[in-house]
Amino acid sequence: MAIEGKVEAELELKSTPDMYFKRLKSEIHHAPNASSDKNHAIEVHEGDWETPGSVKLWTYTIDGRKETFKEKIEVDDQTMTVTMVAVGDHVLDRYKNYKLCVQIVPQENRAVAKISITVEKNDADVPDPHDYLQHVISVAKDIDEHLVAQS
Template sequence: MAYAGKLGFQMDLKASADKFYGSIRDNTTLFPKIFPDKFKSIQVLEGDGWSVGTVRFWTYALDNITESQGNLIDLVAKEKIEAADEANKSATFSIFEGDLSNFYKNIIVKLYVTPKSEGSSVNWCMDFEKVSKEVPDPNLYQDFVINIFKDLDAYLCMP
């Protein structure tokens, strides 16, 4: 029996679509630099870091996952870029192996950045299949992405 679900959000941004999508495209180097407390490293294992077929290994920390002393626990994930469309500023990623694999069989993340008259809009969607019905939806990860996108937008709009 499959325990599939979907999470997603839409967020208005002050940054232009080109700037925001560019920062997502360059997240391998940019995220550990501007969010060192959240992203320990993002390593390219296969490919050039952004094109279809690229595989990356993420070491990251979620705000609410700590050890008994209150220190953040490093989590890991492998991600493959399944689709990337520069013209339409969209990308699709599959997340496999790592900590999420203990709870979810399949995770597909889709991202769309749309220009607006002022700024842009980002749509983010996660399709997932749980390993059992007892596993909660990955709301913690959605909240993590929302906060990263808010902080990234603020960073991109700094003078």
């Protein structure tokens, strides 16, 4: 029987929905510029920066631990959703499956990033991915601030 877990958060954005979605979709290689203390490098492993299905390798620090995350990206332009599905590295030591979704929701005079992480745990003792969610929220805020400063 699968042991599933899900954590969610919302983040009000200062940048425009289009700018933020474009950064996630095809300019994510700029993320280390916005949060170099958290994200050290993002490299294309297969494909390119823009094509859904491309695989990227992230190197980052979370809770003082240096980790890597190999992910395959899925993009839904209509709903402004970027999904990163783990295909390798540290996160899969804890979870059988790991999926990070960020949906940009335009609202009157602002936008919201809806962030969710869904996992299938390797066993019942594995905690929900709250540490990864806090890391993603922190990076998402850094990206937002970086976009605002550039505009």
